[in-house]
Amino acid sequence: MTCPEELDPTLLLTPRACQVVDAARTVLERQGWETLTMRTLADELGIAAPSLYKHFSSKDALKTQLVALALKENGEALRPVTTVSRLVRRYRETATANPQLYRLSTSGPIDRAALPPGLEEWSGSPFFEATGDPHRGQALWASAHGMVILELDGRFPTGSAPESTWRELVRHFS
Template sequence: MTRAEECPEEFDPTRLLTPRAREVLEAARTLLERDGWAALTMRALADELGIAAPSLYKHFASKDALKSQLVAVGLKDFGEALRPVTSVAALVRRYREVAGANPELYRLATHGPLDRDALPPGLEDWSGSPFFEATGEPYRAQALWAAVHGMVILELDGRFPTGSAPKATWDELANHFS
């Protein structure tokens, strides 16, 4: 596996956070992966940190603000993990691995409306650019991402007959876009 490339500083969603806000965000991410978004309440987060719930609002104005920050961190992490791009097959394999290792963050970052105004400018494009690098064509890149995303969601939901897509199905997807 190749070493991930770091997100450019201007796209890093945590660069302006205080150390305590970063600690809150990390605890939120832990709760998210353990219990899911619906169970991640400000009270549960405060309990996890051993603080009073109102204290959280010093760092994040609302649960929606926390969600936007988690989505931005997810986009950053996924973008870093997919670099450098060496082939469509490697990109597809790595995307599947990263989403499977962080299923709740993946769902949060890719499901429902995206508050683009809450993201660091350029982060979304940077995060998705490995698909363009792999295909060399913007619509082909979008089609590849849509196909990989669909398979990841089906796999996370156990919707393939065996619970996960067989290697042959993933290989066929990569071959189709190579």
């Protein structure tokens, strides 16, 4: 299911701003957020760094756009909600396919006021739909998020997320 048009953050961007976001995403996945600078981004695009400020007022404004994009893509990937198993599998696949974008969108503070109103709620609502309860949905998301972070960081004792642990998570919430 695609993101509802009124929540789609990309519809508010010019074509050139979309190119900037795409390039930022490429640099983000290659280098991580902390090392992404407007200069490295400009180099990626083959333009002068000051030109970026025509499209984004700051690195934080660009971050907000990347977070909005991640929320949109995640919400789309999780739909339609059919089972807890499918939901958790798609969540894991989406997060591990774009680990730096995932980290950027799920850690640290975000400027909710700068996001399209309702996007964050829409993105996370599949967890409520799968469980039927807002607190149970948050618990499922928190568990899946924690497991994804452990997997991305190689923190499971085996060095990778044990499939039996993922199955137990699904069993618990199904």
